[in-house]
Amino acid sequence: xxxxxxxxxxTHAQTRIRWRMPGSFPKSLDTLYGTQERIARxxxxxxxxxxxxxxxxxxxxxxxxxxxxxxxxxxxxCGYTSAYYYLGKDPSLCIATCxxxxxxxxxxxxxxxxxxxxxxxxxxxRDQGVIGIPAGNxxxxxxxxxxxxxxxxxxxNGLKFRIAGFGGNILQKIGVVPQLIGGADIYPALERGxxxxxxxxxxxxxxxxxxxxxxxxxxxxxxxxYAPSIDLMVNPAAYEALPSHYKHILEAACTEGWHxxxxxxDSLNPVALRRLVAAGTQLRFFPRDVLLASYRAAxxxxxxxxxxxxxxxxxxxxxDAFRVDQTQWFRIAxxxxxxxxxxxxxxx
Amino acid sequence: xxxxxxxxxxTHAQTRIRWRMPGSFPKSLDTLYGTQERIARxxxxxxxxxxxxxxxxxxxxxxxxxxxxxxxxxxxxCGYTSAYYYLGKDPSLCIATCxxxxxxxxxxxxxxxxxxxxxxxxxxxRDQGVIGIPAGNxxxxxxxxxxxxxxxxxxxNGLKFRIAGFGGNILQKIGVVPQLIGGADIYPALERGxxxxxxxxxxxxxxxxxxxxxxxxxxxxxxxxYAPSIDLMVNPAAYEALPSHYKHILEAACTEGWHxxxxxxDSLNPVALRRLVAAGTQLRFFPRDVLLASYRAAxxxxxxxxxxxxxxxxxxxxxDAFRVDQTQWFRIAxxxxxxxxxxxxxxx
Numbered sequence: 228x229x230x231x232x233x234x235x236x237x238t239h240a241q242t243r244i245r246w247r248m249p250g251s252f253p254k255s256l257d258t259l260y261g262t263q264e265r266i267a268r269x270x271x272x273x274x275x276x277x278x279x280x281x282x283x284x285x286x287x288x289x290x291x292x293x294x295x296x297x298x299x300x301x302x303x304x305c306g307y308t309s310a311y312y313y314l315g316k317d318p319s320l321c322i323a324t325c326x327x328x329x330x331x332x333x334x335x336x337x338x339x340x341x342x343x344x345x346x347x348x349x350x351x352x353r354d355q356g357v358i359g360i361p362a363g364n365x366x367x368x369x370x371x372x373x374x375x376x377x378x379x380x381x382x383x384n385g386l387k388f389r390i391a392g393f394g395g396n397i398l399q400k401i402g403v404v405p406q407l408i409g410g411a412d413i414y415p416a417l418e419r420g421x422x423x424x425x426x427x428x429x430x431x432x433x434x435x436x437x438x439x440x441x442x443x444x445x446x447x448x449x450x451x452x453y454a455p456s457i458d459l460m461v462n463p464a465a466y467e468a469l470p471s472h473y474k475h476i477l478e479a480a481c482t483e484g485w486h487x488x489x490x491x492x493d494s495l496n497p498v499a500l501r502r503l504v505a506a507g508t509q510l511r512f513f514p515r516d517v518l519l520a521s522y523r524a525a526x527x528x529x530x531x532x533x534x535x536x537x538x539x540x541x542x543x544x545x546x547d548a549f550r551v552d553q554t555q556w557f558r559i560a561x562x563x564x565x566x567x568x569x570x571x572x573x574x575x
Numbered sequence: 576x577x578x579x580x581x582x583x584x585x586t587h588a589q590t591r592i593r594w595r596m597p598g599s600f601p602k603s604l605d606t607l608y609g610t611q612e613r614i615a616r617x618x619x620x621x622x623x624x625x626x627x628x629x630x631x632x633x634x635x636x637x638x639x640x641x642x643x644x645x646x647x648x649x650x651x652x653c654g655y656t657s658a659y660y661y662l663g664k665d666p667s668l669c670i671a672t673c674x675x676x677x678x679x680x681x682x683x684x685x686x687x688x689x690x691x692x693x694x695x696x697x698x699x700x701r702d703q704g705v706i707g708i709p710a711g712n713x714x715x716x717x718x719x720x721x722x723x724x725x726x727x728x729x730x731x732n733g734l735k736f737r738i739a740g741f742g743g744n745i746l747q748k749i750g751v752v753p754q755l756i757g758g759a760d761i762y763p764a765l766e767r768g769x770x771x772x773x774x775x776x777x778x779x780x781x782x783x784x785x786x787x788x789x790x791x792x793x794x795x796x797x798x799x800x801y802a803p804s805i806d807l808m809v810n811p812a813a814y815e816a817l818p819s820h821y822k823h824i825l826e827a828a829c830t831e832g833w834h835x836x837x838x839x840x841d842s843l844n845p846v847a848l849r850r851l852v853a854a855g856t857q858l859r860f861f862p863r864d865v866l867l868a869s870y871r872a873a874x875x876x877x878x879x880x881x882x883x884x885x886x887x888x889x890x891x892x893x894x895d896a897f898r899v900d901q902t903q904w905f906r907i908a909x910x911x912x913x914x915x916x917x918x919x920x921x922x923x
Contacts, residue, residue: 328920475620557917559860567796
């Protein structure tokens with residue numbers, strides 16, 4: 228009698244790879260830095276330990292806002308950062324993260340994966356010497372903390388507000404004086420009255436930074452960051468040296484990271500917001516005239532940026548056509564349910 | 576001079592595995608069956624061809640609605656199906672897919688991954704002899720096709736409507752006569768007037784089935800399927816026989832599938848809906864009194880189901896607490912942007 232044969236094993240062995248992954252986000256943030264760690268862990272798990280990526284916090288290998296440069300120059304193999312930190316080099320990098328009054332997370336994911344977004348952005352990353360893989364998203368952010376109420380556009384006039392990216396350029400058009408201040412310095416600036424307000428992320432992260440102790444009014448929505456995407460940026464030479472199945476595993480770990488970060492924020496934000504409100508934070512919505520003035524200023528800013536940069540204009544046009552389509556479709560099947568349920572299931 | 580040493584290769588080889596994956600969804604659907612194929616492809620790519628899963632359409636290996644049974648009995652290693660098809664065996668299986676007036680895709684994903692959902696459902700799957708991995712989602716569905724307008728709850732009285740799952744039980748409470756009809760038989764039933772209306776998925780899939788030719792009114796939203804999840808069900812013995820890193824790869828491929836299916840629907844649905852409306856389909860929203868009566872009937876149905884089944888009651892309670900939290904949080908940062916943009920960016 229012939230013995231039962233075990234399934235034959237393939238003969239090629241797993242190639243051992245070691246990469247370094249510096250990031251732009253403080254190690255204290257279990258959401259942003261937590262996702263960076265998780266991506267590294269998942270790649271290790273999916274390769275049975277053969278492909279090891281070591282995550283680093285800001286400043287450990289390179290400064291927070293020089294991650295893309297380090298990847299591009301090949302001094303590290305990959306890095307975890309947001310493309311819009313580098314918009315001074317190319318405004319199209321901002322489209323890879325989020326544009327103010329942009330798309331929801333679902334729509335942005337669809338545009339990137341099925342709407343031609345990643346193809347459109349490939350050259351933008353290539354010009355910086357990197358390959359960009361979407362690898363995180365915070366979901367919709369809040370509109371920031373203010374020491375006094377914003378009742379109309381007039382209240383924005385001369386307001387010194389901490390904000391980064393194109394949101395600042397747009398707010399400047401309607402009177403705000405945008406301030407660029409690093410995460411760790413926001414709290415003291417707000418406490419001493421050097422600034423009148425500041426935006427960061429949302430309830431879970433903001434509570435950790437303690438803004439509720441120095442500003443009373445918490446506004447929604449953060450229209451400048453509806454669904455900001457975070458990238459794993461990879462050095463092309465390091466990428467090409469990977470066995471094909473490691474490339475696929477890296478891609479899958481990044482997709483997991485994108486959606487895991489949102490799952491985590493979505494489970495933590497409601498709890499943090501409830502705590503903040505119970506402790507005295509006053510929740511407010513921006514008045515409609517403020518939103519409308521901001522929206523018009525944003526469209527004006529995109530027209531100006533496009534006039535000065537043909538690639539931005541081209542990508543922005545396809546992005547915007549997709550966005551408008553999404554907005555009109557989502558109001559029918561998705562938002563109508565959200566809006567009904569917000570009222571029907573409100574706690575009594 | 577010593578030669579440059581190549582990176583050492585790990586000595587263990589890739590184990591060769593062959594699985595069969597029957598599914599519940601017609602091969603003609605590039606969305607639902609397309610995701611089943613994609614998961615198999617991604618597992619193959621991530622294992623360099625060592626782990627091969629062959630997808631099958633309904634009836635090729637087992638009938639569409641016996642996939643879970645085939646996996647549970649071990650006659651196949653895995654299958655691509657929806658847990659709620661089997662709710663006759665256990666009402667808690669419906670929670671794994673979607674409950675009427677349930678959660679959005681973002682909230683459901685958060686509940687499953689970070690809110691304790693998968694842990695809560697583990698026993699439910701185990702009782703059926705399977706392991707369930709979330710592996711697809713259609714996003715919010717439409718409320719179906721009707722031959723006449725629904726202007727009030729009274730118009731539902733005696734309406735013969737094709738619908739599957741708990742949505743039918745709930746609609747029955749407010750006068751609808753639910754009809755269980757297989758996908759291929761819906762069109763002729765609607766054409767001959769045997770039924771007055773029918774729901775399927777959304778614009779992209781519905782258009783393929785041709786409902787627009789036999790019913791004029793297309794309603795939103797599909798409150799019974801806000802974000803239905805599709806599972807890869809796996810036989811526990813087959814699963815335990817996998818090397819650890821193949822388990823991780825399978826999980827990642829399913830996560831990719833969940834979000835890829837939505838990306839695809841989100842990019843295709845707006846285009847299909849525009850075509851339908853241009854060709855004469857009348858788009859309508861359910862009147863508020865119909866939604867409210869349905870919502871109340873749903874809560875009544877959950878109370879009855881929970882009274883008869885302690886596990887359903889327990890899981891539904893934690894699910895519902897998470898849902899209400901999500902609903903209240905999303906209206907602040909997410910829905911407020913969606914609603915503003917729906918108006919601000921409406922085509923003129």
